[in-house]
Amino acid sequence: MSEQALEIRRSSAAVWGSKTGIRKSETVSKYIDTTTCIGCKACEAACQEWNDLKTVATHQEGSYQTLPELDAEFWNLIRFKERTTDDGGPMWLMRKDQCMHCAEPGCLAACPAPGAIVQYDNGIVDVNPSACIGCGYCSTGCPFDVPKFSKATGKMAKCTLCVDRVEVGLEPACIKACPTGCLQFGTKEEMVRLGNVRVAQLQSNGFKDAMLYDPAGVNGTGVVTILGHGHPEWYDLPVNPHVPIGVRVWKSVIRPLGVIAAAAAILGSFVHFTAYGPKEPPGGGDGRES
Amino acid sequence: MSTVEHVQTPMVVARDRDNVVVGDEIVRHRYATRLIHWSVAITFFIALFSGMPIWTPIFGWMAYLVGGLELARVIHPYAGVAFFIASIFQFVHWLPDMHLHEDQKGWLGRRAFSYMRWEHVEESGKYNGGQILFFWAVNLGALGFLLSGIPMWFPLRFPVWLREICIWIHDITFICFLVGVVGHIYLGTAAEPGTFRAMTRGTVSRRWARFHHPAWYRQVTGEEKKK
Numbered sequence: 001m002s003e004q005a006l007e008i009r010r011s012s013a014a015v016w017g018s019k020t021g022i023r024k025s026e027t028v029s030k031y032i033d034t035t036t037c038i039g040c041k042a043c044e045a046a047c048q049e050w051n052d053l054k055t056v057a058t059h060q061e062g063s064y065q066t067l068p069e070l071d072a073e074f075w076n077l078i079r080f081k082e083r084t085t086d087d088g089g090p091m092w093l094m095r096k097d098q099c100m101h102c103a104e105p106g107c108l109a110a111c112p113a114p115g116a117i118v119q120y121d122n123g124i125v126d127v128n129p130s131a132c133i134g135c136g137y138c139s140t141g142c143p144f145d146v147p148k149f150s151k152a153t154g155k156m157a158k159c160t161l162c163v164d165r166v167e168v169g170l171e172p173a174c175i176k177a178c179p180t181g182c183l184q185f186g187t188k189e190e191m192v193r194l195g196n197v198r199v200a201q202l203q204s205n206g207f208k209d210a211m212l213y214d215p216a217g218v219n220g221t222g223v224v225t226i227l228g229h230g231h232p233e234w235y236d237l238p239v240n241p242h243v244p245i246g247v248r249v250w251k252s253v254i255r256p257l258g259v260i261a262a263a264a265a266i267l268g269s270f271v272h273f274t275a276y277g278p279k280e281p282p283g284g285g286d287g288r289e290s
Numbered sequence: 291m292s293t294v295e296h297v298q299t300p301m302v303v304a305r306d307r308d309n310v311v312v313g314d315e316i317v318r319h320r321y322a323t324r325l326i327h328w329s330v331a332i333t334f335f336i337a338l339f340s341g342m343p344i345w346t347p348i349f350g351w352m353a354y355l356v357g358g359l360e361l362a363r364v365i366h367p368y369a370g371v372a373f374f375i376a377s378i379f380q381f382v383h384w385l386p387d388m389h390l391h392e393d394q395k396g397w398l399g400r401r402a403f404s405y406m407r408w409e410h411v412e413e414s415g416k417y418n419g420g421q422i423l424f425f426w427a428v429n430l431g432a433l434g435f436l437l438s439g440i441p442m443w444f445p446l447r448f449p450v451w452l453r454e455i456c457i458w459i460h461d462i463t464f465i466c467f468l469v470g471v472v473g474h475i476y477l478g479t480a481a482e483p484g485t486f487r488a489m490t491r492g493t494v495s496r497r498w499a500r501f502h503h504p505a506w507y508r509q510v511t512g513e514e515k516k517k
Contacts, residue, residue, distance in 0.1 A: 013347040112344045113359055133363040135344065136445035140453045149446055246454025250461060255346050258465040265472035272406075272481070279408045279482050281501035 006167050007121040012111035018118075027103075027123035028166060028222065030175065031184035031191040032096050033198060034235065035207070035228040038180055039064060039078055039094040046177030047076035047098075050162060054152075070097060072150035075159040076174050079236050095235040096174070096183070099146045099159035101125045101222025106243035109251055110141025123188065123222045124163045129155045143218065143241035161222060188222065195224050202228055217242035304492030309416070309510050315493040316510055318416075324489055326379050333373035334471070337435075340366040345464070367443040370435060377432035384425055387416055394419030416506040427470060434463040 007025060011018030044066060048055070054073045058066050064080045076098045083091040105125045108117040116131040117138060127138075127147070132155040138147045139156070147156045162172035170176070171185040184194065195212040202210035209230030214220045217240050225237070232239050300312040308320040319327070340362040343353035353359040390397075394412065397405065397419030404410050405420065412418045417425075438459035441448040448456075478485050484498040499507040508515060 013350075015347045015350075112347070114347050114350065133344075133360045135363050140445055140450055140457070145450075244450065244454055246451075246458060250454070250457050254458065254461045254465075258461060258468075259346060259348060261465050262468050262472070265469040269472060269476040269480075272476070276408050278480060279411075279502075281497045283497075 006124075006163070008118050009121045009123075010105075010108060010119040011115050012108045012117040013114040015114075018115075019121075021121070023121070025120070025122040027188040028161070029101075029123070029186065029188040029191040030161070030172065030223045031186070031194055031226075032223060033182040033184075033226040034093065034095050035198075035202060035210075035226060036180050036182035037078070037094045037096065038182075039080060040179060041066065041078055042177040042179060043096060043174035043183060044074075044076050044078060046173040047159075048074070050165070050173035051075065051160070070146060070148055070158070072148040072152075072157040075099070075157070081234060081236065083234060091229070093229070093235055095225065095227075095237070097236070098174075098223065099125065099161070100144050100218070101159075101161055102143075102241075103219035103221070104243060106141035106143055106218070106247060107138035107147055108141070109243050110137040110247045112137055120163065122166070124161045124166065125222070126160050126163055127156055127158060129153060129157070132156055141243060141247045143238055143243065188220070188224075191224050195226055198226050202226070213237060215241050300493040301491055308492070309506075311496075311511055312493070314496055316496060316499050316507070317492055318488040318494045318499070319492045321492065323383065324492055326376065326383050327489055329376040330373065330380050333369055333376050337366060337369040337373050338468075340369055341464070345461070367439060370439050374432050374436045377429060381429045381432075388422050388425045390419060390422045391415075394422065397423055411501070411504075413505050414503045415509070416503060418503070424470060424474060428467070431463050431467045431470075434459055435467075438463065 007019075007021035007023050009019055047053070053075070056067060056071050056074045059068075061068055063082070065078065067074055067077060070077050076096065079093075079095045079097050081093040081095075083093065085091050101124055103123065105117070105119055108119055108125060111117045112135060113131050113133045116128050116133065117125065118128060119125050134149060134154040134156060136147075136149055136156070139145065139149070147158045149155075150157045162170070162174075165172055175183045175185040184191065186194075192212065192214060195214070199210050199212050207228050211227050211230045211232075213225040213227050213232055215238075225235075227235055227237075298312060300315040300317060303310060303312045304317040304319070305321045308317045308323065310317050336356070339352045339355045342349035343351070343359055343362050344366065350359070353362045356362050356365050394414075396402065396412075401410070402420065405412060405418075438456040441453050441456040442460060445453050478489065482502065484495060485502075488494050496507070496511070499510070504515075507513070
C-alpha cells in the first residue's frame with residue numbers, strides 16, 4: 001500500500017467517515033478480453049516480478065493452470081476451463097483471475113481493523129499490511145474469494161492493481177506485459193465503452209451471448225471482463241456477486257443494535273436504581289448488624 | 291511457650307464450607323465457588339476487552355488494554371477457550387442448586403418484572419428463579435460462543451455461509467450476554483447491598499439472608515417460619 005499519495009474514498013472499520021482530501025480522481029479499471037487471451041501467462045510473470053512475490057511451487061492438475069487458486073504470493077492467475085460446445089466441439093476458455101476491485105467491496109465492509117483495507121478515490125481497493133490483523137474476515141466478505149492469508153506475514157494479501165505504478169501514471173504490470181492487447185487499462189468509463197464496442201463486434205460475429213462482466217451486485221468492478229460465450233459460471237465467475245447478506249446485516253443491523261443494547265443496559269441500571277433504589281431488608285442498610 | 295489459637299472467623303470457615311452460620315454471618319459461597327466464579331469473570335472480561343475492539347471500532351480503545359488490535363485478535367480466542375473451560379467448572383459446580391422449582395416459574399412470565407420492581411420477594415431458596423435462569427443463560431451462551439467462535443478463529447477452513455452464521459450467533463450471543471452481565475453486576479452490587487461480599491469474603495449477614503433468601507435462611511439456621 002502506498003501511504004497518503006492517493007485520496008481515500010473509503011476505509012475499513014471507520015467510525016465516522018474516512019474520505020480524505022478534495023482532489024477528485026477518475027475511477028480506473030482493467031479491461032480483460034478473454035476472447036483474445038492466448039493463455040501465455042505473461043501477466044502472471046509480470047505480476048510476480050513487479051510485486052516481488054515468492055515463487056509458489058506449481059502442481060499439475062491436468063490443466064494448463066499454474067495453481068488451483070490464487071495465493072498470498074500469487075495474485076494474478078489465468079484460469080483454464082475446458083467445455084464441450086453444443087455441437088460437440090471443444091471450447092477452451094481462459095480468464096485472468098485477480099482482485100476485482102469492486103466499487104462496493106465486501107472485504108472492506110467485513111474488515112474490523114481500521115484502515116487495513118482502503119478504497120482509494122480512483123477505485124483501487126488495497127490491503128494495508130501494517131494495519132491488517134490477519135483475522136480473515138475480508139475473505140468472508142469477498143464474493144470472488146480473492147484475499148488470501150499469508151503464513152509468512154500473518155496478514156492478508158491480494159492484487160493491489162499495481163497502485164504504486166498507477167499513482168505515478170503507469171499501467172499495472174500485467175497490462176504492460178500482455179502481448180495480444182487483450183489487457184487494457186484506463187478510466188472505468190473508457191474501458192466500459194471499449195468493452196461495449198467489443199461485445200457488439202463479437203455478437204455480430206456470431207457470439208450472440210457475448211457480454212461485458214461488470215456485475216451490478218457490487219456496483220461494478222474495477223476489472224471489466226469480456227466473456228465471449230456469456231455464462232460467467234463457465235469462466236469460474238459468480239453470476240450475481242454481491243456483498244454477503246450476512247456481512248451486511250451483521251455490520252449495519254446487528255452491530256448498531258448491539259451498541260444500543262449495551263448502552264441501554266447500563267443506562268437502564270441507572271434508571272432502575274433511581275426509580276426503585278436498592279432492595280434492602282426492613283430497616284434498611286446492607287443487613288449487617290451495626 | 292505460646293500456642294496459636296485457631297479462630298473460626300467467618301472467612302476461615304468460608305474456605306471450605308458453606309451454608310453454615312458463623313456468629314452473625316452465614317457462609318454463602320465457599321472458596322472453591324468464589325474461585326470458579328472469578329475465573330469465569332476474569333476470562334470473560336479478557337475476552338470482552340479483546341473482542342469488542344474487533345467487533346466495532348467504537349470500542350477500539352479497549353484494544354489498548356490488551357496491547358493493541360493485533361494482539362487482541364491473538365488473545366481473544368484463547369481467552370474464549372479459557373472462559374469456556376471455566377464455564378464448564380462453573381456449570382458442574384453449580385448444577386445441583388440450579389433446578390427451577392415449580393413455584394419459581396413466575397420468573398419466566400410477567401411476574402419477573404414485579405420481582406424486579408421489588409414488589410414481591412420470592413420465598414427463595416439459596417438461589418431465586420432469576421438467578422437460576424441466568425445460570426442456564428450464561429452456560430448456553432458459553433456454548434454458543436465456543437461453537438460459533440471456532441469457525442471465526444480459523445475462517446479459511448470453513449465455508450463462507452457457515453462463517454456468516456457463526457458471526458451472527460457470536461454477535462447475538464454477545465449482545466444478550468453483555469446485557470445480562472450488566473444486569474448481573476448491577477444486582478450484585480448497587481441494587482442489593484450486602485450481596486457483593488458473598489463473592490469476595492464468601493459471607494452474608496443473617497438479615498440479608500432472611501430477607502433475600504428466606505427459605506435458604508431457615509434451612510441453614512433451622513429457624514421456623516414466622517407466622
